[in-house]
Amino acid sequence: MKEYGLPELEGAEKGKVVMRFAPNPNGPATMGSARGIVVNSEYVKMYDGKFVLRFDDTDPRTKKPMLEAYDWYIEDCEWLDAKPHEIIYASKRIPIYYKYVEKLLEMEKAYPCFCSREEFRRYRSEGVECPHRNTSSEDALDVWQKMLDGAYKEGEVVIRIKTDMKHKDPAIRDWVAFRIIYESHPLVGDAYHVYPTLDFESAIEDHINGITHIIRGKDLIDSERRQRYIYEYLGWEYPITKHWGRVSIHEFGKLSTSTIKRAIEEGKFEGWDDPRLPTLRALRRRGFQPEAIRKFFISLGVGENDVSVSMKNLYAENRKIIDPIANRYFFVWDPVEIRIVGIGSELAKEVKLPLNPSKPEGFRVLKGDSEVYVSKDDFERFEEGEIVRLKEFCNIRLENKEKRTFSFAGWQLEGVKKGKNIIHWLPKSETIPCTVYGIERSYEGFAERNAVKDVGKVVQFERFAFCRLESFDGELKAGYTHP
RNA sequence: GCUCCGGUGGUGUAGCCCGGCCAAUCAUUCCGGCCUUUCGAGCCGGCGACCCGGGUUCAAAUCCCGGCCGGAGCACCA
Incomplete structure (x- = not known):
């Protein structure tokens, strides 16, 4: 097992591990995405399990998906020797999420909230329940139906999951599960205007896909605490989770997908595969071998502390593969x-x-x-x-x-x-x-x-x-x- | 500010859960040597680290407490 370079996965049984990589396709896969693809798929290989690629594309406005990026992700996964066994598009499965939220509304574990952001922010910081919290299930379902019918404006009402308004971590208190967004979605057009948040969609999908282990960045560490409430209400078992810290690569600095996008639009780069960019498409174009990228990320491990590495490590891995064969x-x-x-x-x-x-x-x-x-x-x-x-x-x-x-x-x-x-x-x-x-x-x-x-x-x-x-x-x- | 997490050589990483076999692993960088034809490649070798202070213990990188430093979250983003 040591040869794989990754530590044993807690509670993993051969043949039963199901893991996923869940990007937002608002741009192509970058070195940051590669860590998720490589580590998750590597564990799946180690335990002879199943690898799911899931597009978390449920915000057509703030994180507007890029139509080409869906297929680019699939290509990049395959290139990295991480061909998904299953591909899920969250935006195509919105009715499923509706079913579950309706159940929670019936159970009075979720409620429609008419507070403005500012009002709710105050309730949250003070640990006080908002006036909408004790809406009856009948009224709640009635509001929900009207939301779906388009009776409300954007921002007028959201669906919140009941957690605990006195939870010691304010980030966990009654979080938003659905909001109204009247904006055309690149994949499903105008079919919906009530979209789930990442936390809701992800919680449901992880369960119905039978995900056993989640490994992701520590920026999503609170997601687990939030989502556990849903798992508890519905009697589900939460996957085993692991979180890694931030990676920054000396040579590229801080390049988020949105800053790259802007720079391309401004003409500072030729396109998403400009060799100066940390996208997988660019690295492929430059001649990096997928196996070198895998080894590079496996060598980073799955620690929770932030890492700052140099591309020189990747160069060294790549050189080992390429030197004996390059003319x-x-x-x-x-x-x-x-x-x-x-x-x-x-x-x-x-x-x-x-x-x-x-x-x-x-x-x-x-x-x-x-x-x-x-x-x-x-x-x-x-x-x-x-x-x-x-x-x-x-x-x-x-x-x-x-x-x-x-x-x-x-x-x-x-x-x-x-x-x-x-x-x-x-x-x-x-x-x-x-x-x-x-x-x-x-x-x-x-x-x-x-x-x-x-x-x-x-x-x-x-x-x-x-x-x-x-x-x-x-x-x-x-x-x-x-x- | 509140909540949570982390601190092993220049950079990553193993070990920490289950204290002793750790005068601490591996990789990369750097430095030095080697190669009858790449001194910008290859091969070999070397330097180099347990954040600090207490405590527990025969024994602590490993357990406990405090400090310092770093990070994440506190969005109708993912």
Whole structure:
């Protein structure tokens, strides 16, 4: 069991665990969502259980769902090797929630409340019951029917669940279960105008889906205390819960779905899959492997303290997967053209380079040339008289830095200073333009033509970084994965 | 302010429930070394932590109390 990296789940029995991931599809899945997808699905795998994806989309106004996001979530779950066994759309199941609230109204465990927010806030903070609390079940059901009939305006009345107005935690006191929202819902249109709150919808769904364990962020810790009242009234058993703290990722800072949405609208990002964004779509585009993302979140565990991690941890996981399989190519960024003088046609030979040093059988070929490109970063470091080696090709000595001329200094590797004096290069006669889109900046330069056959794959541009080759139409476009 | 939760190396994490085998696990970062061809990759090694103060005990990272610090909730959002 230890190999899974997650601690044993309390009360879990093999084959009987049912867990869910319940996002609001008001934008695509982000790194934050990924934790929920990964941890829940991982436990389901461990115990051979069932994984439910549930869309908590019952507020068409404040958290207006985004129509495309529903399918994006499903795609992202599948990509993360967490294909849901069942998918539930809360907005399509609203009549079910009506049935249950009607039952609670009959039982006088819920009541229609006409207090304004401000009025009720005062009752709540003072621990006093509001005048509507003792409405009879007949009157309550009558009001409820009129709510459904559209007899009330938005904000005029809500349905509250009776808890305890003297509960020591004010957050638990008589909470709202249904409110009126006259706004078209992207999925169900104008079919309803009385919507359940998350707490009500979630409480009902968790029970009817037979959810055994809930693991979610600690921002929802009070939900359990609120929902337990319903479970008690209806004689249900509450799932076992676990909560994790906030995750913040150094490289991305605080990016909520709504702030990203605004930034996209303002044109600061290309779209939801802009490589600078912490969305799963963006990470996929950049070439991250789903297994690396799983391991990353499993390594965070399920502790309740807040964590602040660096993407470097994800890079390390990704590298372990990608390094043995990614083909190597040369990419010369900020290219500088240099000339090797004093020797002619002998340079025009085939240069064989390994595609991946761990797999000696594969190789690629470059044409030797007296006019080559090297990266500006490398060139500027050299001093006149210094010998450098063009990797796998030949040694050259810098003669005149201003004129960028070098002299031939032998073929042999022996005697060459290792390390930074072995550089990558490209023959001027055989290059394709290439742009790599990075998080902080883009890199322009030339790549070797051989790379074109790996479009769609993750490669390593030697001495640069791992990149995912995105497209080629005369120019190669690539996304910067990580060093 | 009220309610609840948490504090293990630079960053995460294991251990804490059931005190001793913990001079504390693993990963990553950082540093150093190695590699006849990536010193921006790979391999090997190293530095580095139980928030503070009391208490209980033969024995405390582990239990108790107080303090300090951090976080969450107190929405007709999820």
